[in-house]
Amino acid sequence: MSKNCNFIEKLREIGLRPTKQRVKMCEVLFNREKTFHFTINDLVKMISDEMNEKISLATVYNTVHVFQKKGYLKEISINSDKSYFDTNTSAHHHFYDEDTNELIDCDESDIDKINIRKNITGKKINSVEVLVKVASDNQNQK
Amino acid sequence: MSKNCNFIEKLREIGLRPTKQRVKMCEVLFNREKTFHFTINDLVKMISDEMNEKISLATVYNTVHVFQKKGYLKEISINSDKSYFDTNTSAHHHFYDEDTNELIDCDESDIDKINIRKNITGKKINSVEVLVKVASDNQNQK
DNA sequence: ATCTACATTATAATAATTCTAAACTGTTGA
DNA sequence: TCAACAGTTTAGAATTATTATAATGTAGAT
Numbered sequence: 001m002s003k004n005c006n007f008i009e010k011l012r013e014i015g016l017r018p019t020k021q022r023v024k025m026c027e028v029l030f031n032r033e034k035t036f037h038f039t040i041n042d043l044v045k046m047i048s049d050e051m052n053e054k055i056s057l058a059t060v061y062n063t064v065h066v067f068q069k070k071g072y073l074k075e076i077s078i079n080s081d082k083s084y085f086d087t088n089t090s091a092h093h094h095f096y097d098e099d100t101n102e103l104i105d106c107d108e109s110d111i112d113k114i115n116i117r118k119n120i121t122g123k124k125i126n127s128v129e130v131l132v133k134v135a136s137d138n139q140n141q142k
Numbered sequence: 143m144s145k146n147c148n149f150i151e152k153l154r155e156i157g158l159r160p161t162k163q164r165v166k167m168c169e170v171l172f173n174r175e176k177t178f179h180f181t182i183n184d185l186v187k188m189i190s191d192e193m194n195e196k197i198s199l200a201t202v203y204n205t206v207h208v209f210q211k212k213g214y215l216k217e218i219s220i221n222s223d224k225s226y227f228d229t230n231t232s233a234h235h236h237f238y239d240e241d242t243n244e245l246i247d248c249d250e251s252d253i254d255k256i257n258i259r260k261n262i263t264g265k266k267i268n269s270v271e272v273l274v275k276v277a278s279d280n281q282n283q284k
Numbered sequence: 285a286t287c288t289a290c291a292t293t294a295t296a297a298t299a300a301t302t303c304t305a306a307a308c309t310g311t312t313g314a
Numbered sequence: 315t316c317a318a319c320a321g322t323t324t325a326g327a328a329t330t331a332t333t334a335t336a337a338t339g340t341a342g343a344t
Contacts, residue, residue, distance in 0.1 A: 017321065018310080019322065020323095021322080022322090039300095055324095056323060056324045056325070057324090057325090058301095058303085058323075058324065058325080059323055059324070061301070061302075062322080075221050077219050077220050079217055079218065079226070081331080081332075082299085082300060083221055083300085083301090084221070095260065095262060097265065104262070106260055110258065111258060112256070114256070114272060116252065116253060116274055117252050117253070118237070118248055118252035118253075120239075122278065123239065123241075123277060123279055124276060124277065124278075125276050126276060127274070127275045128273075128274050129273045129274075130272050131219050131270075131273070132260075133219075133267070133269045134265040134267050134268060135268050136264065136265060137264050137266045159290065159341060159342080160341085161290095161291060161341075163292070181331095182331080182332085183331085197293095198294070200292075200293065200333080203331095203332070203333075204292085205291095223300080223331065224330085224331060225332090288341100288344105290341085290342105291341090292337105292339070292340090293337085293338075294335100295334100295336095296335075297334065297335085298332080298333075298334085300329100300330085300331085300332100301328105301331100302328080302330095303327080304327075304328090305325105306323105306324085306325100307324080308323070308324090309321085309322075310320095312317105312320100314318105
């Protein structure tokens, strides 16, 4: 899903009814310069802040999962009580700041291409994710 | 924590009171040939199956977290509603079978050492985890 | 044996997510 | 244009994982 509107057409193209709610969520998620990470909670807040509008929590969950299934959002694996999503669906890795719970993108040059030698019969690799967990240097509070 | 008993002494050595419950959990977790992965739920089941005993859920949570803090268990980052733990605390990576929700160890030779070039000021790297998600090859049901 | 700090427990509370069933709305085709 | 239907949204209930609470129990020191 790319910059600039007519999300109505785009939604139709990928076989989704362009409802008010979906169009609004497209605007919040995809109508920006930079990709970003969010939790469902973040997203609900963004919708109510930026659009001054309330979309039912269930709808936000549904729509995020639909967008994910269609490949316009990626879920990020970090162990946590909540799920993190990324509007950047290209293959890339992350730093996770354990002090602030902040997710930071790696770009390609940060980590070499991962070469997987193992291979499981009958299974294909869907994704390879590297998560680098960092925390404050001085305190040994971990 | 290693094979073979006297977990009472071992617990004492690391500054934990060797309570009935902790000793039992040590036996279930560490008294085996192979390391393994589990969720809290799995562990509760193992305790009741293998030891014919019930340990309060709260205690299982507490004790797992204590063992984790002391470095005898490692939490694994996979996105999920629940937390996964590993009795293998050495640095290693995982395959995750999305069909069966099964976690499979990689050994050292499966994935080259990850070289991180990015570095965040004031933060030190606590861990580097690679998660390779796989799923059934034939069906395109993802 | 007694004391005390740490542990355990059952249960309640919280938080994230999913389910449900009723109301609503794009879209299709008469 | 409009009825009809399938797909959507919604509020709220239900579920699931996890953490907090407060009372009771217990290991280890004196």
